[in-house]
Amino acid sequence: MIRARGLTKTFSRRKEVVEAVKGIDVDVAEGELVAFLGPNGAGKSTTLRMLTSLLEPTAGEAQVAGYDVVAHPAQVRARLGFIGQGNGGGFSYKVVDELHNQGRFYGLAPAVYRERAADLMAALELSGLEKRAVQSLSGGQRRRLDVALGLMNHPPLLFLDEPTTGLDPHSRANLWEHITAMRERYGMTVVLTTHYLDEADSMAERVVVIDHGEIIADAAPGVLKHEHADDALTLVVSGGDEPAVRAAVPDGFGEVVVFPHDPSTGSGGPDGLRVRVATARGADALPGVIEAFRLAGLTTTSASVRQASLDDVFLNLTGRSLREEAAA
Known part of the structure; x- marks a missing residue:
């Protein structure tokens, strides 16, 4: 294509x-x-x-x-059809007129563009809004109208x-x-x-x-x-200090971060240690890490896995977060 x-x-x-x-x-x-x-x-x-x-x-x-x-x-x-960032319908025009005009722009015969407009309005839950001005539609209705406009030429x-x-x-x-x-x-x-x-x-x-x-x-x-991002394992452990925790993490994992854990705030304080371990396929790796801590005399009181996201990929590839780009 x-x-x-x-x-x-x-x-x-x-x-x-x-x-x-x-x-x-x-x-x-x-x-x-x-x-x-x-x-x-x-x-x-x-x-x-x-x-x-x-x-x-x-x-x-x-x-x-x-x-x-x-x-x-x-x-x-x-x-091709194109649905841009802005609304495609003219604010003061009626919904059905905008669809019919789009059909005319593509050179469709009147019977064809009327049928397509009716089909698209029904499929996109716009039926009953034919005579409404575009400016009177809700945001979601306007975007569905944009989809209909983009599909008038099939x-x-x-x-x-x-x-x-x-x-x-x-x-x-x-x-x-x-x-x-x-x-x-x-x-x-x-x-x-x-x-x-x-x-x-x-x-x-x-x-x-x-x-x-x-x-x-x-x-x-x-x-x-x-290929471009790691899952993150987060575990709360007790029974040892930071060197013991680091030594217990098996070889082959990525970055290991250890810091105090306070159950009331989630960070700081003396009540155990919070450990973050970067790894591929975190759900598969988690049981092995817990077992390694057990063998080292450490007790795991909680554990979770955060899967890698496309935003992690984007950040690693470009040095920027796409969320930051959107905000900018």
């Missing part, structure tokens, strides 16, 4: 040449849902603008939905640019339920950008991380977490 080779974009800023995208190679297979992640200014948005034919590459090539983005931009745009490829930004958790979950249903119904390929790492983790088959204009990681979320 997407094939890019050596995709490059440079900009001239006064006498300086800025290389925003540096020879990216990427493939997206038909039917995949791929998340593109990157810090602000990393080249992610520039890459997507080139893939959607909105920005001509300086060098390299890309075929999207079977067409070259430079030679046949109109054919590319006719075969695109084989859908771009979602931070589709749930600003929505409350319930509305986010509801919107994703509808997007997933529409993806299954139409068999679409989906390219997603988001600052919510849980969305990329749970929804995407692959995650592509872009930084400084280059792809620095491209794999399934589970693979990225295994």
Whole structure:
């Protein structure tokens, strides 16, 4: 569905040449849902603008939905849907008029765009809102209208640019339920950008991380977490001092941090020691650590596992947290 080779974009800023995208190679297979992640200014948005034919590459090539983005931009745009960060519907226009106009923009016959608008409104729980002005809709209803607008041409490829930004958790979950249903119904390929790492983790088959204009990681979320981040074991132990605790941790583990534990505050105080151990596959490793402490005469009074997250991966790869990027 997407094939890019050596995709490059440079900009001239006064006498300086800025290389925003540096020879990216990427493939997206038909039917995949791929998340593109990157810090602000990393080249992610520039890459997507080139893939959607909105920005001509300086060098390299890309075929999207079977067409070259430079030679046949109109054919590319006719075969993709795009849901941006802002609302697509005009505030003072009626919901049904916006959908019908979107159908007209794609050159659909009146009978076709009326039928598609009705189907999409029913599927996205917008029935009964046909005559409502867009500005009168709730935030969740507006985003569902954006999804309907992006699907009026039944695109084989859908771009979602931070589709749930600003929505409350319930509305986010509801919107994703509808997007997933529409993806299954139409068999679409989906390219997603988001600052919510849980969305990329749970929804995407692959995650592509872009930084400084280059792809620095491209794999399934589970693979990225295994290769670029550790789980964290947290145990509270008693019966020994810090050197004894450190000596009891088996070889082959990552960073070990030991500090006093106070059950009333969670830190500080003399009541045992809190131990944090970095490791891959933490749930599998935890029983062995507890047994090693027992053999060393230490008593484990509590234990927990925090699994590695995509934010850990992002931080380790780029030196920045995507949560911080979103806040910025």
